[in-house]
Amino acid sequence: xxxxxxxxxxxxxxxxxxxxxxxxxxxxxxxxxxxxxxELVVPDISIAWGLAxxxxxxMLITEKSGDLIHFKNGTKTIISGAxxxxxxxxxxxxxxxxxxxxxxxxxxxxxxxxxxxxxxGGNTALMRAKLSGNTLTNQEVLYKAGPNTTRGQHFGSRxxxxxxxxxxxxxxxxxxxxxxxxxxxxxxxxxxxxxxDGRIPEDNPFYNTPNAKKAIxxxxxxxxxxxxxxxxxxxxxxxxxxPQGGDEINIIKKGKNxxxxxxxxxxxxxxxxxxxxxEKEGMxxxxxxxxxxxxxxxxxxxxxxxxxxWKGNVLAGSLKFAYxxxxxxxxxxxxxxxxxxxxxxxxxNVVQAPDGYIYIAAEGKGxxxxxxx
Amino acid sequence: MKIIASFCLLFLSGLFVSAFGQDKAxxxxxxxGSEIYQDFCITCHMVNGEGVAGSFPPLAKSDFLMKNxxxxxxxxxxxxxxxxxxxxxxxxRIMANLGLLESEVADVMNYIxxxxxxxxxxxxxxxxxxEIKK
Numbered sequence: 001x002x003x004x005x006x007x008x009x010x011x012x013x014x015x016x017x018x019x020x021x022x023x024x025x026x027x028x029x030x031x032x033x034x035x036x037x038x039e040l041v042v043p044d045i046s047i048a049w050g051l052a053x054x055x056x057x058x059m060l061i062t063e064k065s066g067d068l069i070h071f072k073n074g075t076k077t078i079i080s081g082a083x084x085x086x087x088x089x090x091x092x093x094x095x096x097x098x099x100x101x102x103x104x105x106x107x108x109x110x111x112x113x114x115x116x117x118x119x120x121g122g123n124t125a126l127m128r129a130k131l132s133g134n135t136l137t138n139q140e141v142l143y144k145a146g147p148n149t150t151r152g153q154h155f156g157s158r159x160x161x162x163x164x165x166x167x168x169x170x171x172x173x174x175x176x177x178x179x180x181x182x183x184x185x186x187x188x189x190x191x192x193x194x195x196x197d198g199r200i201p202e203d204n205p206f207y208n209t210p211n212a213k214k215a216i217x218x219x220x221x222x223x224x225x226x227x228x229x230x231x232x233x234x235x236x237x238x239x240x241x242x243p244q245g246g247d248e249i250n251i252i253k254k255g256k257n258x259x260x261x262x263x264x265x266x267x268x269x270x271x272x273x274x275x276x277x278x279e280k281e282g283m284x285x286x287x288x289x290x291x292x293x294x295x296x297x298x299x300x301x302x303x304x305x306x307x308x309x310w311k312g313n314v315l316a317g318s319l320k321f322a323y324x325x326x327x328x329x330x331x332x333x334x335x336x337x338x339x340x341x342x343x344x345x346x347x348x349n350v351v352q353a354p355d356g357y358i359y360i361a362a363e364g365k366g367x368x369x370x371x372x373x
Numbered sequence: 374m375k376i377i378a379s380f381c382l383l384f385l386s387g388l389f390v391s392a393f394g395q396d397k398a399x400x401x402x403x404x405x406g407s408e409i410y411q412d413f414c415i416t417c418h419m420v421n422g423e424g425v426a427g428s429f430p431p432l433a434k435s436d437f438l439m440k441n442x443x444x445x446x447x448x449x450x451x452x453x454x455x456x457x458x459x460x461x462x463x464x465x466r467i468m469a470n471l472g473l474l475e476s477e478v479a480d481v482m483n484y485i486x487x488x489x490x491x492x493x494x495x496x497x498x499x500x501x502x503x504e505i506k507k
Contacts, residue, residue, distance in 0.1 A: 046454070047469060065470060088472030089413050152413040152471065175412065269411075270420045295416075322428060322466075346466060364454055364467030 021245050021267060022278075023291045028325065028337040035309055038341055038360070038368040042071050048361035050096035050110075053353045055103055060131075061367070062110065064092035070134065081129065081136035086113040086122030089152020090223075094124070095169075097159035099196060106130040107196065109142075111157040111169055116141070119148035123187065124155045124171035128198070142198030143169075143215060145187035151175035154188075154241075158227035158299070163234040166201065167194045168252070170238065172223035177261040177274075181220050185211040189260060191224065191238065191252050193217035205255030220258040220283065226299030226316060227252075239296045239316055242266035243274075247293045248286035249314070251332075259283035265291055288327070288334045295320035298349035304356030306372060317347030317360060324350065324360055344368070399483060399496045406484025409477050414485075417468075422489040428466060430459035433489030446497065446505050449478045475502040 042048070047064035054060060058072035060079075068082035085093045091113030099107040107128050114125035126143040129136040154172030161167055173180040173189030181189025184206050192215040193204055206212035226239035236252040246266020250258055263280050267273045279285060290296070298317040302310045314327040322345050328336035345362030352358050358370045410418075418424050422433035432438055437459040438445050447453075452470035456463060473481070476499045486493035 046452075046467060086472075087470065091472070092469075269415050320425065320428065363469075 021291050022265065024289060024337075026334050026337050028294075028339050031326075031338045031340055034340060035373050036307065036370050037373055038344065038370055040366055041359070041369045042076075042367035043365070045069070045361075045366045047092075047348060047363050048367055049092065049094050049348060051349055051351045051359060051361060051367065052096045052098050052108070053351075053355075054098070054131075055354075057355065059367070060096050060108065062093040062096045062112075064094075066093050068093070068096075068110075068136070070131075077134055079131065079134055079136055081139065083110060083112050083114065083125070083127050083139070083141075084116075086115040088113070088122065088150070090172075091122050091152070091155045094155065094157045095159045097161070099128075100161050100165060108136075109159050109167065109169075111159055113155050114141075114144060115148060117144050117146045117148060119146065121148040121150035122155075123148050123174060124157050126159070126167075126169050126192075126194075126198075128196075140198065142194060143192065145171045145174075149174055149176070154223040156224050158225060160227045160229050160236055161196075162229055162236060165196055167196055168192065168217065168227060168236050169194075170221065170224035170227055170240075172225075172240075173221065173260070177222070181222065181260045182257070182262065184209065184213060184216055184219055187213055189219060189221045190216045191218045191221060191227070191236075217254060218252050218256050218258060220256075220260045220262070222260040225297040228299045228301060230301055231303035232301075232312070237299065237301065237314075239299050241295055242290070242293055244269050244271075245289075245291035245293050247290040247296050249288040249316075249327075249334075250284065250286050253284070256284050257282060258286075265289040266293070287332055293320060294318040294325060296325070298347065298351070298361070300350040300352045300358060302352060302358065304352055304358070306356045307358065307370070315350045315358065317350050319346045319348065319363075322346050322362075395496060399487070402480045402483040402496065403487055405477075406480035406482070407488075409473065409481040410484050413471050413473065414481065422485060422491075426462075428464075430457065430462070430464045432485045432491070434491065435459050438485065439491060439493070442497075443505060446478060446482055446502055447507070449473065449481060450475070450502060450505060451507050475499045478502045 048061050049064045050062035052060045061069040066085040068079040070077045094111040097109045110127045113122045115122045123145040127141050129139040153175035156170035156172045159169045170191050180186050200214045207214045222240050224238050224240040238252050239249045243266040246264045296316040300315045302313050316325045323339040323342040326338045327334050345365045349361035361367050417429040424431035453468045456465040479497045479499050479502050482497040
């Protein structure tokens with residue numbers, strides 16, 4: 001009994017020291033029946049970060065360690081002239097995206113960690129270039145976030161185009177949550193909007209704000225590794241990593257503050273909290289939040305006719321639990337979640353290709369195509 | 374006799390200083406390693422080195438880590454892929470190349486081999502990390 005009396009206060013202290021978290025409103029389930037299966041189409045790629053499809057159906061793949069791979073007719077070719085990539089921690093070669101009018105102008109866009117510019121270390125950069133044979137040409141660095149830092153975290157990054165031809169890309173807060181994400185005079189923890197040639201649109205929300213980084217479109221982000229145009233509404237949808245708990249799905253709106261780290265559904269890795277609040281006026285609520293975290297990377301919204309069971313669903317790769325998450329939405333509310341292909345590997349990317357098929361990239365394995373049974 | 378005694382004293386104090394120096398170097402390396410851990414490792418291996426069951430192997434009381442010094446250094450230096458068995462459980466995931474400096478690899482090794490119940494008296498040095506090839 002004496003022992004018990006001694007233990008009780010200890011238990012109370014332990015519980016109160018750990019911040020309480022509200023779990024996701026909808027729990028993830030095992031799938032009932034999956035009418036689709038996966039086929040490994042590009043084997044032996046360590047981390048296939050980005051994936052784009054050329055008009056001939058061949059693939060451009062960015063490998064985190066720095067290679068740009070052209071996969072055509074079963075053969076991988078390394079493309080020369082790819083950007084100089086700063087490989088450290090979560091940084092490396094990141095996303096690749098074709099211009100919506102690629103067939104006429106040939107522009108290909110890349111994000112990557114780069115050590116160019118002020119300070120030691122690296123930060124996220126955006127480049128465009130053209131592919132000529134097995135070489136990139138006409139390379140232009142359109143944006144380089146700064147200053148550099150040797151921190152290993154949170155580079156982002158994904159690229160998306162909207163229906164008006166604007167380019168959006170994300171840069172994470174580079175492991176400096178108390179300095180970067182809430183300050184619009186600094187890079188990092190931001191979604192940027194540019195014209196396709198890198199010029200800054202005059203109607204960007206902070207274009208006329210003194211000292212602001214004029215390319216910023218939204219802020220208060222942690223580490224967005226999913227960014228895609230909604231195939232029906234044309235809106236830009238995003239997901240981002242929270243800390244421990246608090247990964248989010250957001251619809252990106254002009255000039256909005258998504259709250260990191262002032263509001264969050266997450267807590268520190270050691271179980272302590274850094275904020276007591278999950279909402280605040282002037283800060284956007286996520287469309288959905290994950291507690292516990294799945295560590296989302298890669299985002300697709302299914303519009304193709306190849307997957308009638310999944311039409312309109314959101315797909316997100318889970319790095320942490322190594323599955324593909326399918327989220328069913330009704331009126332922009334998540335009503336069902338399912339884990340697909342569990343155990344396939346840390347899922348880095350999800351893309352719906354122009355031919356309507358969905359491709360997923362699993363770390364240490366390669367790229368899989370999802371095919372109907 | 375006096376001479377012998379003072380020699381002994383000199384020898385003993387020399388031993389003491391070098392042992393103390395090594396302790397201090399280790400202590401400082403562990404401190405730097407803890408910062409590297411927070412930055413690069415904690416998202417997968419978690420705050421107390423417990424890992425994530427089925428996904429990321431534990432470092433705390435890990436037989437793999439404590440019995441495979443060279444392999445562990447190589448994994449941190451270059452990344453790691455393929456099946457490993459840690460405390461009787463099989464893991465088969467990829468750990469990316471972290472891009473750490475040799476000195477940072479040494480520091481984080483000293484941290485993880487001296488935390489959460491692990492102990493390692495033999496300090497990992499930058500020179501030792503430099504020697505380990507892919």
